[in-house]
Amino acid sequence: MRQIVLDTETTGLEWRKGNRVVEIGCVELIERRPTGNHFHHYLNPDREFEQGAQEVTGLTTEFLADKPRFENVVDEFLDYIDGAELIIHNASFDIGFLDNELSLVGASRGRISDRATVTDTLEMARHRYPGQRNSLDALCRRLGVDNAHRQLHGALLDAQLLADVYLAMTSGQSEIGFDALTAEADANQADAAAEALAAQVAASGPRPRVIVSGDERxxxxxxxxxxxxxxxxxxxxxxxxxx
Structure with a gap:
């Protein structure tokens, strides 16, 4: 099973307002194990950041000026995610931006859903922890994932943190079969102990009878x-x- 934990950074909150992707970070998991095969690119958005977005990402238009545009990395990106399950926190946000980027390149590139399935860890967390904060930072604290080094949002860093969060949230799934076997083994052990005790009692002969006198009664x-x-x-x- 191949899974890609994905995060993006953008110039603002709404792609419909012309905002663009400025960073894509991906971490590959094979059979729930990180492989070290990352995908990471900063992108030139050909526009300014919205107010506040630059402070969140720590990126600047000057830094991004010589970076490739999405159209220059789109085929590499699509090849990387092809056939995988994408693990994304608040998936509608990232998928909305990526589908918009694909549409700007051309209709022939299709949509993300043409290439991969998507699992939203925010929806998973809301189901598991109803009524609680379920941001990535909150989940890191709740699940014991060390995010002390996270001062700014960064797509690759956040993808690495999300991979740890996802594995922690779903760790019980891979052990279901093991737990069932353990329970069965415990039951068998208990049965064997009961049989051994019964055999021991039987071997010790008849239990003595206590005779109560009339005065005692x-x-x-x-x-x-x-x-x-x-x-x-x-x-x-x-x-x-x-x-």
């Missing part, structure tokens, strides 16, 4: 009568069990 009944008086003549447990 009378004293026992008197004691139960006294307890019954304190209970306002309600039934005494020992007599209920013996009846």
């Amino acid at each position: 009378t004293a026992h009944e008197a004691r139960l009568d006294a307890i019954g008086k304190k209970l306002d003549d309600k039934p005494v447990l020992w007599r209920v069990l013996a009846s």
